[in-house]
Amino acid sequence: MGSSDTSTARWAILGAGGISRDFAAGLRHAQRGRLHAVGARDAAAARAFADEHGADIAGTYDEVIARDDIDAVYIGTVHTTHAELAIAALEAGKGVLCEKPLTATPADTDAVLDVAARTGMPLLEAFKYRFGPFPTALAELIAGGALGAVQRVDAELGFAAAERTGRLFDPAVAGGAILDVGCYPVSLAVGVAAWAGAPVEQAAVVDATGVIGPTGVDETATASLRIGGVDAHVHTSIVEPTPRAARITGDEAVLEIPNAWGSRTASTDTATLRRADGSVETLTFGTVEPMAAEADAVILALLEGRTEVPEMPWVQTRAVARLLADWRAGLG
Known part of the structure; x- marks a missing residue:
């Protein structure tokens, strides 16, 4: 993603539940990105969600995270899967917007933030307010x-x-x-x-x-x-x-x-x-x-080479x- 191409950052949604539907709707109002892919535990559910919301790509979590045509992922799955998915996405070079709570335990939260710091990728806990x-x-x-x-x-x-x-x-x-x-x-x-x-x-x-x-x-x-x-x-x-x-x-x-x-x-x-x-x-x-605003904040951090978003700094997430x-x- 080039800095001159801020309107077309490519998002993947992980999880095909209700909160992900709300994010897909909100993302239509974003200035810096669009929905490109959907990942779910069940590839058929991902395909149905992608068709409903106009995403080009669908597959399992692993298939979507491994793609090189995705800039950032939104994680809208159950709490206990957040850490594993966030770490996999960060390791794959994706920015991450993860629904609150970032993880279910302080230890997992520290682990995710440590990976974000090491990889230099932006990570935001999604407190939209x-x-x-x-x-x-x-x-x-x-x-x-x-x-x-x-x-x-x-x-x-x-x-x-x-x-x-x-x-x-x-x-x-x-x-x-x-x-x-x-x-x-x-x-x-x-x-x-x-x-x-x-x-x-x-x-x-x-x-x-x-x-x-x-x-x-x-x-x-x-x-x-x-x-x-x-x-x-x-x-x-x-x-x-x-x-x-x-x-x-x-x-x-x-x-x-x-x-x-x-x-x-x-x-x-x-x-x-x-x-x-x-x-x-x-x-x-x-x-x-x-x-849309929190999604744009992640992409801006990605463009500017920052790991944190000032509206929800990591010290507060911890x-x-x-x-x-x-x-x-x-x-x-």
Whole structure:
């Protein structure tokens, strides 16, 4: 891929499930790349997905990763396959955009990041809410002191699954609320703390509670975190809906975000700033297609010879992985 050919970077999607369909739709809005190939465990499923979304090439994971006409891969498979697929793609000279969580364990996360560093290929954990005008402004507000000293983050994300079946409720593929959706509030807390200048490498779980369901996965969970001088309180569930809100409290102002996570098709567009002097400001932002934006960020890193994407640096990916593991362990 030449630097003058930024609009035609060739993407492969690994995994033919629902999140991959959303990525394929989002990629149509990308400025730096297009869908070229689809890989799945079952080659026939890959071919059907490729036909549905207009990809030229289809095959098994190994067949697609081995091709030399692919610049980057998106991994939308179950959590327990992320590490193996990411490492194979990085070793094959591909940039990698991997759905959150990057892996199911801190050790696997470290292993993947080590390969990315060695191969010099870009790797991004796909927290799509980190992309768009709002998260850029959020980082600037916090780093610039608009809230004063950040003291606390409250964030939650949860939904009610229709039934206790499938990957979400299967411990063999690292199902459960914490890894699937709890990673969002944890990653926000880590990001806010980092923007406030806290040493996220020292982040720790202070307290963890939750409910382990009949299939053996965490269905609902709550945790208190300490990240430098920032306290965070996070909640998640896969059996009950929760607000999609977050609240960031500083000693001079509070920022309330009614939909902290945006959606799969539009980034967050509004927040309310409440200052200690009683003034209230409604903040509004333009939106982007966040899956397209994160894909473009990987290709830009590839073009510029960078391994990291600034919206989700590796130090934060490592911190999130440790916190998620400790949160899960804290439930017993």
